[in-house]
Amino acid sequence: MAFTPSKESYAGKVYALTLGTGDKAVTVGGENVLPFHSFEGETPNRPLVAMEVQDVPPADWPENVRKAYEGVSDDPVKWAKHCQDVLKARAIALRLIGTHPDRENRSAEDAVKTVKDVLAAISVPLIVLGSNHAEKDTAVLVAVAEAAKDRNCVIGKAQEANYKTIAAAAMANNHKLIAMSELDINLSKQLNILISQMGFDKEKLITDPMCSALGYGLEYTYSVMERIRLAALTQNDVTMQQPLLGDVGMYVWKVKETQAPESDMPQWGSAEERGILWEAETATALLVSGAEVLIMRHPKAAEAVEKVIDELV
Amino acid sequence: MALSGVEIFKLLPKTNCKKCGQPTCLAFAMKLAQRQATLDSCPDVSEEAKKILGEASAPPVRPITMGAGDRAVKMGEETVLFRHDKKFVNPCAFAIEVKDTLSDSEISGIAQQVVNSEIDRVGQKLRIDAIMITNASGDAGKLEAAAKSVAAKAPAVAVIINTGNPQAAEAAVKPFDGKKPVIYGANASNLDAMAAVAKSHKATLGIAAKDLDELCVLTEKAKGLGVEDLVIDPGARKAKEIIAANTLIRRAAIKKNFKPLGYPVISFAQRDGGLHEALVASVGIAKYSSIVVLSSIDKWKNLALFTLRQNIYTDPQVPMQVEQKIYNIGEPKADAPLFITTNFSLTYFIVSGEIENSKVASRLAVMDSEGLSVLTAWAAGKFTASKIAQFITDSGIEKEVANKELIIPGYVAILSGAIEEKLPGWKITVGPREANAIPTFLKTRA
Incomplete structure (x- = not known):
């Protein structure tokens, strides 16, 4: 019996979004098919792995990932340059975790200085993330967005509680914006609509449906991403056609499997390789379900993900 | 293509004899359409109807069992393309490749590792399911010797014999008679002979095609030769x-009920370097492979692959639950805080994660709420003052804590008075509404 492959052509497509400026600018999205389905449509842009750096030393990261940045992580500028120049990162994600009131409680002015210094030192695109404290993020991200004006950064994350001020600041200073909601396709759609209703261009948004680590709810993120992408393609739902973000490192490097030493868990094998794979595998599963942008921590995990992307595109 | 109830009804005797246990033929037809009944319950159905209905009601991906006994692996029977539509049915099997160019002790060593690969995770036993014995030497005698070593060392493990040589297959498959092995390596040039070996040993035949067109031709030929377990x-x-081929195969089987591709798919993920291999395998797990062949067995890699397979094959309609008990986070002393929440796995993961982030050793009482989150469980009457009080009393935690204080989720603040009434001597503290406020909450208490 002859085989006629049933190829799908979809009504919708994912917005192509460019971040950064100059020859290091990166474009993600733009595909009109499910992830890596180049056999039946357009997949013009490679997914992006952004390496995470922080405004304060990563004292809270587990040893196995912290030690990969020994000698550079005491200073965000050094750290970011290391990621760009040595690790060849195509983008940097600067998390201003030190601004959290329960952490170093750094001020918005401190954050502005860090962002300016990092921007002066790198030419690849920058994603600037707050500390995930809704109130403090408002103050910090508004100041930072202004300081980074016209560098076409990605600012995040805007959530239901604080999207208005953050979206306004991103809009006024020509940045892209991450809209984050918690593991629910309807909340995600609703937030996109609310932000666009303010006049923010929906094609400048990135959707973060909230990440979860392998073994700790990954299947929820996986299916929410898959459903968002299917809504974008099959229903041509213009409120769900944004590129998707997986903020992988932060969720992965707090689970037991990335920390427990082999001496405690002999049946789990080498702790170092286990942690790296945990991050890389979480990232790979999200790529297959729809993520275009990944934020990662371990250089070897990021390298492995780039290598599997080479096989996928 | 699946038939509708009405289409099935037209093929039934329409006697309403009730012998099938249903009041009418139409009711029986509806049950058949929903796959809640089988045709053999009808004693009077015609041969012609049997043939049509039999073909139509066969699952779009043929069920195949690999191996025998406790470690038998079921494959196929899938019904959807996306896991949010319906549970993926049979988790993909992991097979470790053993080449017959290895020494006998190396082969035995790997077989032993496969036997010992079992890990318990959230109540499920997970393991490497099969060994693929590959005729890398090209020598039939070596393949047979390797097969004998594996059969001796890992008698309960499912086996895939990998050779394109029918004589070699014939010799190597013998130790696995009665254990439903797979003989992989049938192609355009050897199909007749390979099918004969598979048939005489009741083995499943693995078809190795160059592309989808050739695959369809070969599966139809194998079926014509009387081998349908493929x-x-x-x-x-x-x-x-892998994504392209597996997607086209699954689509053809599910959406078109295209029989020549309605079989479990075997994918080869072997790579230099375990990390890269694991990521290629992950693509197979997510995208429809029924068997993923790996080249190496490392505990760290097994754990990650087992976990992804478990995540992808979880039933999306049944909330994942964690066991009802009091979990220690860190090493709590007698005066450590005691939290309570529900047993929806995400709730547990998020709450326990935030307590861990706070670096304050604590206890977390997780109460069985049938997998509902806090607000839903409260609304459904499964997270009530009396049930919480009962759980805390039955747990016996009272004897282990210095201060009888229970921290309840902020969303159920309304319950605090009622719990205090039902738990005499306890102080009920209202915690944060959202888990991400727990670190701040704990810090301000200290």
Whole structure:
């Protein structure tokens, strides 16, 4: 019996979004098919792995990932340059975790200085993330967005509680914006609509449906991403056609499997390789379900993900 | 293509004899359409109807069992393309490749590792399911010797014999008679002889095709030769090809009920370097492979692959639950805080994660709420003052804590008075509404 492959052509497509400026600018999205389905449509842009750096030393990261940045992580500028120049990162994600009131409680002015210094030192695109404290993020991200004006950064994350001020600041200073909601396709759609209703261009948004680590709810993120992408393609739902973000490192490097030493868990094998794979595998599963942008921590995990992307595109 | 109830009804005797246990033929037809009944319950159905209905009601991906006994692996029977539509049915099997060019002790060593690979995770036993014995030497005698070593060392483990040589297959498959092995390596040039070996040993035949067109031709030929238990290899090796071929196969089987591709798919993920291999395998797990062949067995890699398989094959309609008990986070002393929440796995993961982030050793009482989150469980009457009080009393935690203080989720603040009434001597503290406020909450208490 002859085989006629049933190829799908979809009504919708994912917005192509460019971040950064100059020859290091990166474009993600733009595909009109499910992830890596180049056999039946357009997949013009490679997914992006952004390496995470922080405004304060990563004292809270587990040893196995912290030690990969020994000698550079005491200073965000050094750290970011290391990621760009040595690790060849195509983008940097600067998390201003030190601004959290329960952490170093750094001020918005401190954050502005860090962002300016990092921007002066790198030419690849920058994603600037707050500390995930809704109130403090408002103050910090508004100041930072202004300081980074016209560098076409990605600012995040805007959530239901604080999207208005953050979206306004991103809009006024020509940045892209991450809209984050918690593991629910309807909340995600609703937030996109609310932000666009303010006049923010929906094609400048990135959707973060909230990440979860392998073994700790990954299947929820996986299916929410898959459903968002299917809504974008099959229903041509213009409120769900944004590129998707997986903020992988932060969720992965707090689970037991990335920390427990082999001496405690002999049946789990080498702790170092286990942690790296945990991050890389979480990232790979999200790529297959729809993520275009990944934020990662371990250089070897990021390298492995780039290598599997080479096989996928 | 699945038939509707009405289409099935037209083929039934329409006697309403009730012998099938249903009040009418139409009711029986509806049950058949929903796959809640089987045709053999009808004693009067015609041969012609049997043939049509039998073909139509066969699952779109043929069920195949590999191996026998406790470690038998079920494959196929899938019904959907996306896991949010309906649970993926049979989790893909992991097979470790053993080449017959290895020494006998190396082969025995790997077989032993496969036997010992079992890990318990959230109540499920997870393991490497099969060994693929590959005729890398090209020598039939070596393949047979390797097969004998594996059969001796890992008698309960399912086996895939990998050779394109029918004589070699014949000799190597013998130790696995009665254990439903797979003989992989049937292609355009050897199909007749390979099918004969599979048939005489009641083995599943693995078809190795160059592409989907050739695959369809070969599966139809094998069926014509009387071998219907097949696993299929569309020739995809790169991750991108695996996604393309597996997607087209699954679509053809599910959406068109296209029988020549309605079989479990075998994918080859072997790579230099365990990390890269694991990621290619992950693509196969997510995208429809029924068997993923790996080249190496490392505990750290097994754990990650087992976990992804478990995540992808979880029933999306049944909330994942964690066991009802009091969990220690860190090493709590007698005066450590005691929290309570529900047993929805995400709730547990998020709450326990935030307590861990706070670096304050604590206890977390997780109460069985049938997998509902806090607000839903409260609304459904499964997270009530009396049930919480009962759980805390039965747990016996009272004897282990210095201060009888229970921290309840902020969303159920309304319950605090009622719990205090039902738990005499306890102080009920209202915690934060959202888990991400727990670190701040704990810090301000200190």
